[in-house]
Amino acid sequence: MSKILVTxxxxxxxxxxxxxxxxxxxDVISADNNSRSNPSILxxxxxxxxxxxxxxxxxxxxxxxxxxxxxxxxxIAGVIHFAAYKSVGESVSNPLMYFENNNNSLTNILRCCEExxxxxxxxxxxxxxxxxxxxTPVTEETALKQAESPYGSTKQMGEQIVQQTVNxxxxxxxxxxxxxxxxxxxxxxxxxxxxxxxxxxxxxxxQTAIGKLPQMQVFGNDYPTRDGSxxxxxxxxxxxxxxxxxxxxxxxxxxxxxNCEVFNxxxxxxxxxxxxIQTFEKVSGQKLNYIIAGRRSGDVIGIYxxxxxxxKILGWIPKFNLDDMMKTAWEWELKLx
Ligand code: WQD
Numbered sequence: 602m603s604k605i606l607v608t609x610x611x612x613x614x615x616x617x618x619x620x621x622x623x624x625x626x627x628d629v630i631s632a633d634n635n636s637r638s639n640p641s642i643l644x645x646x647x648x649x650x651x652x653x654x655x656x657x658x659x660x661x662x663x664x665x666x667x668x669x670x671x672x673x674x675x676x677i678a679g680v681i682h683f684a685a686y687k688s689v690g691e692s693v694s695n696p697l698m699y700f701e702n703n704n705n706s707l708t709n710i711l712r713c714c715e716e717x718x719x720x721x722x723x724x725x726x727x728x729x730x731x732x733x734x735x736x737t738p739v740t741e742e743t744a745l746k747q748a749e750s751p752y753g754s755t756k757q758m759g760e761q762i763v764q765q766t767v768n769x770x771x772x773x774x775x776x777x778x779x780x781x782x783x784x785x786x787x788x789x790x791x792x793x794x795x796x797x798x799x800x801x802x803x804x805x806x807x808q809t810a811i812g813k814l815p816q817m818q819v820f821g822n823d824y825p826t827r828d829g830s831x832x833x834x835x836x837x838x839x840x841x842x843x844x845x846x847x848x849x850x851x852x853x854x855x856x857x858x859x860n861c862e863v864f865n866x867x868x869x870x871x872x873x874x875x876x877x878i879q880t881f882e883k884v885s886g887q888k889l890n891y892i893i894a895g896r897r898s899g900d901v902i903g904i905y906x907x908x909x910x911x912x913k914i915l916g917w918i919p920k921f922n923l924d925d926m927m928k929t930a931w932e933w934e935l936k937l938x
Contacts, residue, residue: 602626602627602628603627603628603678603679603849603853604627604628604629604630604674604676604677604678605622605627605628605629605630605677605678605679605680605681605849606629606630606631606632606670606671606674606677606679606680606681606719607619607622607629607630607631607632607680607681607683608631608632608633608661608680608681608682608683608684608706608710609631609632609633609638609682609683609684609685609725610629610630610631610632610633610643610654610656610683611631611633611635611638611639611640611642611643611656612633612637612638612642612683612684613638613782613792613793613794613838614683614725614779614782614838614841614842615631615633615638615681615683615684616642616643616645616646616791617786617791617838617839617841617842618681618683618841618842618845618846619631619643619646619654620646620649620650620786620791620842621839621842621843621845621846622845622846622849623646623650623652624650625846625850627846627849629654630654630655630656630657630670630674630677631643631654631655631656631657632656632657632659632661632667632670632684633656633657633658633659633684634658634659634660634661635658636660637686637796638794638796639794639796640656640658642791642794643656645786645790645791646790646791648788648790649786649788649790649791657670660706661684661705661706661709661710662701662702662705662706662709663709664709664712667706667709667710667713668709668713668716670713671713671716671717671719675717677717677719678719678721678853679719679720679721679722679723679849679852679853680710680714680719680721680722680723681723681725681845681849682706682707682710682722682723682724682725683725684706685702685703685706685707685725685755685759686698686699686702686703686752687727687752688752688800688801689729689749689750689752689753689800689897689899689900690750690800690897690898690899691752691800692750692751692752692753692755692899693750693751693898693899696751699751699752699754699755700751700754700755700758703755703756703758703759704755704758704759704762707724707759707762707763708762711762711763711766711772714772715766715772718771719772720771720772720773720852721772721773721774721849721852721853722763722767722772722773722774722775722852723774723775723777723845723848723849723852724759724760724763724774724775724776724777725777725779726756726759726760726776726777726778726779726863727752727753727756727778727779728778728779728780728781728834728865728867728904728906729748729749729750729752729753729756729901730745730748730753730756730757730760730778731743731745731746731778731901731904732745732746732747732748732749732753732901733746733749733901733902733904734746734901734904737832737871737903737904737905738834738867738869738871738905738906738907739865739904739905739906739907740865740907740909740910741778741863741864741865741910745757749899749900749901750898750899752899753899760776760863763776763861764776764861767860767861768860768861772860773852773855773857773860774852774860774861774862775848775851775852775857775861775862775863775864776861776862776863776864777841777844777845777848777864777866778863778864778865778866778906779836779841779866779867780833780834780835780836780865780866780867780868780904780905780906781801781802781833781834781835781836781867782836782837782838782841783801783802783803783835783836783837783838783926783927783930784803784837784838784839784921784925784926784927784929784930784933785838785929785930785932785933786838786839786929787839787929789929789932789933789936792838792929792930792933792934792936792937793838793930793933794937795808798814802833802874802877803835803877803881803926803927803930804930804934805817806877806878806881806889806927806930807881807930807931807933807934808934809889809890809891810881810885810887810889810931810934811934811935811938815890816890816891816892817889817890817891817892818891818892818893818894819874819875819878819891819892819893819894820874820894820895820896820897820900821893821894821895821896821897821900822875822893823896824896824902824903825902826873826902826903827873828873828875828876829873829875830873830874830875831873831874831900831901831902831903832871832872832873832902832903832904832905833871833872833873833874833877833903833904833905834867834868834869834870834871834872834904834905834906835868835872835877835923835926836866836867836868836919836926837919837920837921837925837926837929839920839921840866840868840917840919840920840921841866843917844864844866844911844915844917847915847916847917848864848915851914851915862914864910864911864914864915864917865906865907865908865910865911866906866908866911866917867905867906867908868905868906868908868919868922869905869906869907869908870905870923871903871904871905872923877923877927878891880923880924880927881927881930881931883924883927884924884927884928884931885927885928885931887931
């Protein structure tokens with residue numbers, strides 16, 4: 602059974618990916634300093650899979666502590682690197698914190714992969730690397746424009762760091778560009794646990810609906826889109842999770858054509874913010890209390906994926922639709938109450 606190190610394993614996408622890896626025969630360890638996550642999520646992973654996960658409570662920006670994980674686990678066959686800060690808005694107000702955390706943790710992990718001959722590396726990237734695309738849907742060949750936020754810049758830099766590191770050694774890598782991950786595992790045993798006031802749309806919707814937030818704001822309805830609000834490609838977190846298992850299988854079975862391949866992970870459908878809210882109201886039966894506010898700096902107007910490459914090469918087929926995403930997100934919020 603191949604052992605996989607999942608960094609950020611207590612996080613939203615990390616925990617869902619651990620479930621999928623375990624259910625597909627992998628052995629998993631996590632590294633997460635819980636600065637932006639809650640270790641209790643691994644109890645939910647255990648409830649779903651029956652397996653308990655060891656989490657190394659380590660700040661990956663500290664090389665010696667990161668190195669110690671690999672020393673203790675010389676049989677790590679692959680790494681999935683999620684650990685990073687990821688709020689577009691926060692990165693605008695605190696850019697250096699983002700550059701330091703996201704880049705230093707990545708270079709430490711890559712240095713350890715080199716030293717310990719870990720040859721399979723999956724990097725958690727993001728559609729924010731495209732910036733404001735001139736046309737949609739975007740493919741993996743769409744030119745990357747200026748990132749709209751320091752968060753997006755750290756993902757562009759991260760991709761460059763991976764691409765230029767793997768060229769000079771034996772690491773085989775895949776960059777996965779997520780669109781907007783939302784929803785919760787169908788078992789409702791794990792889901793998103795925002796720290797503080799949620800920056801992302803769907804937890805803001807569910808926390809407003811349940812009364813944790815008095816009202817939510819729609820950041821702009823004067824964009825050049827069909828209803829004036831931004832367009833996003835919402836993708837269920839469990840579909841994102843399964844793509845990581847398929848990406849690892851692809852690398853471990855040495856099916857990759859080059860030592861750094863890129864895949865878009867989106868449904869291929871763009872929905873506006875207001876359409877997402879309407880879908881939530883439909884599946885939850887809750888009327889949402891929101892107002893139209895000004896635009897949020899760092900937002901791109903509209904983006905959604907051409908996902909044909911992941912479908913064709915990884916055999917990835919997204920299973921959940923927007924109704925499922927909103928339904929599981931709402932059921933998870935109700936459970937957190
Ligand atoms: C979506 C839309 C907001 C909150 C996210 C992740 C990022 C990356 C890409 C994975 C925007 C609007 C939001 C609110 C609102 N994913 N909104 N009111 O900025 O697209 O980025 O997906 O790596 O990590 O953060 O997601 O959910 O913050 O915003 O109107 O209270 O919803 O303006 O148009 P974003 P988001």
